[in-house]
Amino acid sequence: MKVAFLPQSHNALKQLVRYTTIGLFALSASLPSSFVQTSQAQQKPGFKSKVINLAYQTSGDIVKARKQVEPRFKALGVTVNWVGPFPAGPQLIEAMNAGRVDIGTVGETPPIFAQAAGVTEVVYIAGRRPSKGTNQGIFVRANSQIKKLSDIKGKKVAFQRGSNAHYLLARALKEVGLKITDVKVVGLTPSEARDAFIQDKVEVWVGGDPFYALVEKNIPIRNLRNAAGINTLGGFYIARRKFITENPQLTRVFLEEADKAGEWADKNPREAAQALAPDLKIDASILETVGRRTVRQLRVLSPSIIGEQQRVADFYFQEKIIPRKVNIRDAVPPTPLLREITPKRLGQL
The missing domain is CATH 3.40.190.10 (Periplasmic binding protein-like II)
Known part of the structure; x- marks a missing residue:
């Protein structure tokens, strides 16, 4: 990017x-x-x-x-x-x-x-x-065909650019040999990114609490990578x-x-x-x-x-x-x- x-x-x-x-x-x-x-x-x-x-x-x-x-x-x-x-x-x-x-x-x-x-x-x-980094993550729906982090290549990923979600995603992608430019970034505010994910408008959401807590109470989700060892x-x-x-x-x-x-x-x-x-x-x-x-x-x-x-x-x-x-x-x-x-x-x- x-x-x-x-x-x-x-x-x-x-x-x-x-x-x-x-x-x-x-x-x-x-x-x-x-x-x-x-x-x-x-x-x-x-x-x-x-x-x-x-x-x-x-x-x-x-x-x-x-x-x-x-x-x-x-x-x-x-x-x-x-x-x-x-x-x-x-x-x-x-x-x-x-x-x-x-x-x-x-x-x-x-x-x-x-x-x-x-x-x-x-x-x-x-x-x-x-924190220990468990309060943030890179999320997909529980029934998503995306099974591991490297599978998000080419997928729409929603998050607030210029925030710690940006850093989490960039570092996590680097761990699996990818870059930000390998995904389709959908730049939204944290609440808007959450809503886009809930409404199934994007496949992947990078976010954290308190929105994370709210989402997991409403729909089944999986965390592909939390912020442990990244946002420390x-x-x-x-x-x-x-x-x-x-x-x-x-x-x-x-x-x-x-x-x-x-x-x-x-x-x-x-x-x-x-x-x-x-x-x-x-x-x-x-x-x-x-x-x-x-x-x-x-x-x-x-x-x-x-x-x-x-x-x-x-x-x-x-x-x-x-x-x-x-x-x-x-x-x-x-x-x-x-x-x-x-x-x-x-x-x-």
Whole structure:
């Protein structure tokens, strides 16, 4: 799959997002109207903003569901504005690059695609602890004539381009001697890809929880390859570079509360499912399956994690999926700032 070189501009990322969603919608027109612009008025040392814009995706956000951060920010005189839901990471990053989102969480792939498009405003601020990879997969119907992964050559495969599903598919295909160009890619948002698979419009679906849990409750499916040994990073919290530079205290408070929410969810999977169910509009009994989804706690953005992410980026470049080689460290805050925004409960840099 060839990707044309994209210039270093905001328009470049817009083009990339449109490419990853195959023009299904104009993102700039679909962003929520409730965006609140960050105030630049000085307030007190450690932060300037009176509003923090937090992004969430259609796959659910336990921090939002638990209303975990609101009390801390209210005590500081800061209003929390939840922005979304975004269908996937690429769309969330587009909003962040436009200054409409301050902090959000995504998988491994979207920040790499953004960097490849010349985006410099989006930076990594913390890692998420990885799952065992059983929460994702490359799926076919149980009665499909596709029996093994190599059989998907020439078949229609639905997934969100520029997401961790993209990485799972590319790596899995390489294991069996194939490339992305050997399948017919149907680029859809995660929920649209799920629906296309349920409606039997595509033979193969690459996706994950909570949609995976919902699908397997409705139709018999087989997982040709899960993400074990492939999507092992667990994803990242990302932020606007200017926001964390001007608001290190707010960033640290958010990461601390997000980690607490994740710890609670890991220890209380049933209650976490019940908390997420209203936003996701999925029965809590189905969501309990998503306990396999991931460890929701955070981890410090260590050199080893940065190195792992660099290997993911290098793979994309070697496979000619992104137009140029990127240096992950260019999207990591300077060490003094990273130390300032990292809560002690995450560990030492």
